[in-house]
Amino acid sequence: MAARTRLDFWFDGVILVGYTVAYSYGWTGVVIHEWLGIGLGIALLLHLTLHWDWVVRTTRRLLRPSGHDKLIWAVNLALLFAMTLCVASGIAISRVALPELGIYTLQSPFWYRLHVLTAEVTVGLVPVHVALRWRWIAGVGRRLLAWRPARRPR
């Protein structure tokens, strides 16, 4: 299996788990939530960069009639907006991570509400984003996680 496919599978899995943990603010507390959120922002940039070819290709093909691709493209675009604003507003209202680095944040109610709203939109869109690729995930996962019995030497 190509190294790139393996990288995509594990990296995307880590992002999904990271987002799930970061969204569970009541469990992580604010310190982990904020640092994880900043990490997710960087991971989001890398994820988008790794899939930039897909973005360009699908955007060019949007005029052609292909319902499935259009749906995925629309979900991904909405997720791009929601997650970017979620991370940006999280940075704007940071109370621990950024002040620890000597950066004082905005702390305005607008950014707080935007953070809550975009986090809720994102938690709805992330599983849709994952599920629309379930065939690829199932195929790669089956190959990666398949138990291969060791061959006995004859």
Added chain:
Amino acid sequence: MDRRGGPSPAGLAPGAAAAVKFLRQFAAMAAVVAVVVLGGLAWNHFAPSLPGEGPAGGGRTLVARGHIVLPSGKPRPGARPVPGGKLPPGVVTVTPRNNGPGISLMLGGLLEPVNLAVLRHTAFLEAAVIAAVVLLDMGYRRLRRARRAKT
């Protein structure tokens, strides 16, 4: 090498070309993200309210706790009786809760097992949405295949 994102820079070794391509795509993506963030800043500047809300205010809400009674002295219809009946009728305690701009630090509750229910809830929510979309997708594909088989 994957050339779908554009031609690789001429005269560069494959490793260096891949790095240049990655940096070029990273810059493009960072520009897209910057545009979205600038959109958020513009939103805050020109119309600082969110869908379904009024203009941004102080973010303070009042949480009323206690036994709410009607002016006649009778309990509000549908109101639950006070456990133990300790609060005298008519007493309403009001607790101001600060909903913003910040959130409580919750420094004492990091990764407490008792709060694992929050993580379980998020995971369950995501799993439910994934299952629903997968089922819908499978149904849609089956329907499309059946239609194709007919024609």
